[in-house]
Amino acid sequence: AAVTGPTAESVAYPNIALVKYWGKRDEDLFLPVTGSLSMTLDIFPTTTSVRVIDGPADVVEFNGVTASGAERTRIETFLDLVRAKAGRGERAMVVTSNAGPTGAGLASSASGFAALATAAAAAYELDLDPRALSRLARRGSGSASRSIFGGFVVWHAGEGEGEAGDQSSFAEPIGGDGLDPALVVAVVNQGTKAVSSRVAMRATTATSPFYRPWAESSVLDLAEMRKAIAARDLPTIGEIAERNALGMHATMLTARPGIRYLSPHSIAILDTVLALRADGIMAYATIDAGPNVKVLCSRADAPHVDATLAGLGDFVTTRTAHIGPAASLTTTSP
Numbered sequence: 355a356a357v358t359g360p361t362a363e364s365v366a367y368p369n370i371a372l373v374k375y376w377g378k379r380d381e382d383l384f385l386p387v388t389g390s391l392s393m394t395l396d397i398f399p400t401t402t403s404v405r406v407i408d409g410p411a412d413v414v415e416f417n418g419v420t421a422s423g424a425e426r427t428r429i430e431t432f433l434d435l436v437r438a439k440a441g442r443g444e445r446a447m448v449v450t451s452n453a454g455p456t457g458a459g460l461a462s463s464a465s466g467f468a469a470l471a472t473a474a475a476a477a478y479e480l481d482l483d484p485r486a487l488s489r490l491a492r493r494g495s496g497s498a499s500r501s502i503f504g505g506f507v508v509w510h511a512g513e514g515e516g517e518a519g520d521q522s523s524f525a526e527p528i529g530g531d532g533l534d535p536a537l538v539v540a541v542v543n544q545g546t547k548a549v550s551s552r553v554a555m556r557a558t559t560a561t562s563p564f565y566r567p568w569a570e571s572s573v574l575d576l577a578e579m580r581k582a583i584a585a586r587d588l589p590t591i592g593e594i595a596e597r598n599a600l601g602m603h604a605t606m607l608t609a610r611p612g613i614r615y616l617s618p619h620s621i622a623i624l625d626t627v628l629a630l631r632a633d634g635i636m637a638y639a640t641i642d643a644g645p646n647v648k649v650l651c652s653r654a655d656a657p658h659v660d661a662t663l664a665g666l667g668d669f670v671t672t673r674t675a676h677i678g679p680a681a682s683l684t685t686t687s688p
């Protein structure tokens with residue numbers, strides 16, 4: 355296919371929520387039930403290039419392979435949204451690759467759609483400020499709204515439904531200057547999860563009797579978390595993050611039928627985190643829609659925490675992350 359526009363290339367990093375997004379109030383617009391708060395990482399980036407082409411269909415290359423099925427459809431649907439906003443009809447060539455594992459609860463969809471939103475908006479000449487880009491990324495994957503920004507980021511639930519909800523549900527950075535924690539990522543399974551977060555969220559909100567109580571407590575967790583970040587109080591940040599994540603998993607476990615992302619290896623790591631705390635090391639766990647565990651601690655303690663987790667056995671591999679940057683456009687070439 356002939357190239358008709360410049361190539362826009364972007365890089366975006368995953369983020370890990372310290373107060374989770376779990377449940378949508380509007381599935382089409384990706385409006386969340388509650389606000390959430392995350393830390394953008396400096397590992398596992400997604401690099402994506404988008405160029406407008408003169409051809410009959412979008413071409414999508416994902417991790418070096420031509421994408422098909424649901425993966426391709428999800429990207430195409432997102433490009434359709436970008437084209438609708440831009441008033442354009444041409445197809446695109448998308449080349450995207452993840453430095454980290456895909457679909458393993460390691461926020462590949464967050465970095466993925468933040469990178470795609472950034473590159474696609476540029477390729478289709480949509481002039482969006484970061485807030486509008488965050489709202490756009492949200493439509494690919496809710497958590498992607500937060501990966502538009504670096505550091506500590508809050509994603510507002512927004513007010514109202516429809517257009518009002520869409521306008522008011524965006525992410526923004528919240529400071530936390532002077533806080534420089536580490537997040538030790540303990541990967542116990544690189545495979546793609548059996549149940550997508552989208553399906554699991556839908557089932558949880560619809561059937562778990564624990565969902566409403568968790569959502570109500572999560573609103574309070576978010577307010578407390580913002581205070582703890584402003585106070586640069588890492589132990590309190592860790593305590594809130596750990597209880598919020600365990601509560602989210604309680605809502606999944608009590609869906610009908612129950613959904614369980616935690617594996618025996620996840621539990622072994624949770625036990626190790628408790629043992630580290632008993633030894634006076636401030637380490638706190640958070641877990642997303644997968645069995646991998648992320649452990650929040652100080653930069654100084656990270657080598658010890660990383661070595662302790664890596665020493666558990668062959669079933670675990672570790673990577674230590676720190677605060678990472680905002681999504682960015684790297685090149686635009688003719």
Ligand code: PMV
Pocket residue numbers: 370371373374375376390463464495496497498551552641642643
């Ligand atoms: O945006 P999604 O569909 O990848 O959902 C993210 C859900 C969690 O990772 C479990 C929580 C979060 O806030 O990132």
